[in-house]
Amino acid sequence: MSQTQRRLRNGALSSRTKPAILRARKRKNSENEEDRQVKQPRIDSSEMPKPLGDVTSSLNVERERSLTPDNPTPDTWHKFRRVTCIPSPVTTRKQPLPKLSWAEQEQVWTLMCRKDRLYLRNSDYLALHPSLQARMRAILLDWLTEVCEVFKFHRETYYLATDYIDRYLTASENVPKQQLQLIGITCLFIAAKIEEIYPRNLSEFAYVTDGACLENEILEKELVIVKILNWDLSPITSNNWLNTFLQLAKELPQEEVPGAEGSPDDHNFVFPCYSPLTFVQVARLLDLCTLEISSLSFSSSMVAATALCHMLSPQLATKVSGYSLEDMKDCYDWMAAFAVTVHEMDPVQLKSFSQVPQDDVHNIQTHSVDLEILERAQIRLSQIRSSSSRKSPEMTGVSVAMLTPPKTDEKARVGMEYAG
Numbered sequence: 001m002s003q004t005q006r007r008l009r010n011g012a013l014s015s016r017t018k019p020a021i022l023r024a025r026k027r028k029n030s031e032n033e034e035d036r037q038v039k040q041p042r043i044d045s046s047e048m049p050k051p052l053g054d055v056t057s058s059l060n061v062e063r064e065r066s067l068t069p070d071n072p073t074p075d076t077w078h079k080f081r082r083v084t085c086i087p088s089p090v091t092t093r094k095q096p097l098p099k100l101s102w103a104e105q106e107q108v109w110t111l112m113c114r115k116d117r118l119y120l121r122n123s124d125y126l127a128l129h130p131s132l133q134a135r136m137r138a139i140l141l142d143w144l145t146e147v148c149e150v151f152k153f154h155r156e157t158y159y160l161a162t163d164y165i166d167r168y169l170t171a172s173e174n175v176p177k178q179q180l181q182l183i184g185i186t187c188l189f190i191a192a193k194i195e196e197i198y199p200r201n202l203s204e205f206a207y208v209t210d211g212a213c214l215e216n217e218i219l220e221k222e223l224v225i226v227k228i229l230n231w232d233l234s235p236i237t238s239n240n241w242l243n244t245f246l247q248l249a250k251e252l253p254q255e256e257v258p259g260a261e262g263s264p265d266d267h268n269f270v271f272p273c274y275s276p277l278t279f280v281q282v283a284r285l286l287d288l289c290t291l292e293i294s295s296l297s298f299s300s301s302m303v304a305a306t307a308l309c310h311m312l313s314p315q316l317a318t319k320v321s322g323y324s325l326e327d328m329k330d331c332y333d334w335m336a337a338f339a340v341t342v343h344e345m346d347p348v349q350l351k352s353f354s355q356v357p358q359d360d361v362h363n364i365q366t367h368s369v370d371l372e373i374l375e376r377a378q379i380r381l382s383q384i385r386s387s388s389s390r391k392s393p394e395m396t397g398v399s400v401a402m403l404t405p406p407k408t409d410e411k412a413r414v415g416m417e418y419a420g
Helices: 003-009 017-039 077-084 105-118 134-151 155-171 177-195 202-207 215-228 238-255 276-291 293-297 300-311 314-321 329-343 358-363 371-386 408-419
Strands: none
Touching (some): 105 300, 134 155, 134 276, 134 293, 134 371, 155 177, 155 215, 155 238, 155 276, 177 202, 177 215, 202 215, 238 276, 238 314, 276 300, 276 358, 300 314, 300 329, 329 371
16 A cells, blocks of 8 residues: 555545645745734834943043044044044144154154143142142152152153043042042052053052052052043153153254165164163153142143253254244243252262163162252242242253352352263
């Protein structure tokens, strides 16, 4: 008996009826699917939730703002790339960079000058904090300098931490003085993770506070600070500008030789070729100026260029910075009291640190100035400002230390120093 006959005798479906039923079921399923598609509500694009965007844009910022001098912070990835990667032509001071084998010098210089405007500095932010004083800020930075020397941190780490402290206090209000040390050590903790190859453990940062700041408090404050700063953690500090200017002082004479063109294999601006001793002499003046809150009235590049004016020569400073003497006049007059105070001190010497290469010791932050030296400079600055009959020092090649006549017993020592 065939398989078909067996199915008919057992009452099974015939070969004719089975395809019809399958077609009916298939038709019914397709109709149900069409009903579900018709009944499914359509979501209006206007009702769709807006994307959260970048997690770094955690502050309440308008999404359609444009880059203007009053509002220079980018809010989109496209604008961020234009600011940091592909800078558009803007009006900047004279470009002193030589031909570079690893980048376009115009773009590098434009980006550096633009960051001077992006990372704003405000010398009046203490008005937002009634419980804080300028003396407290100086004590905090003086203590951070000692911590950096103990930890063998680089100078750039200290200057990054100082920038974070000032910008955080500028963007906040009513910070109690009990929180100042926590803010300082947290900013140093953030800067060390960015700049140092081997940053210290969190427990060591808490240890140097002598129990004033706990580890969990530092971690919690870190989140608050980076949110307030909008994760803008890469400024061009005055220490960075000083390295650039001193490197230019060695690079520019080669560029001015007729017919001397840099080859693609030149390592210009890759390895430092300036004197480490010269660097630490100028850096000591920068350290002293950083302790004074009124230094925030000037840009980082202006402070570094003016320090070269006082410690080396105005001609060199204008050559490597692109600033004119007229541009630096206000900062020069302000820094004169600090430069005189530094010139009265003994020349700074390079320190040796274990496990630090000898060619890198000048980049280690040292405690070369203290609060007593700052007080002497502040007293001299107030005397200059209060004396209406005294003229501002002329910007000449004469050493600024001669602006204030030395004492009788110091004339011989000062004369020997500058003769050498």
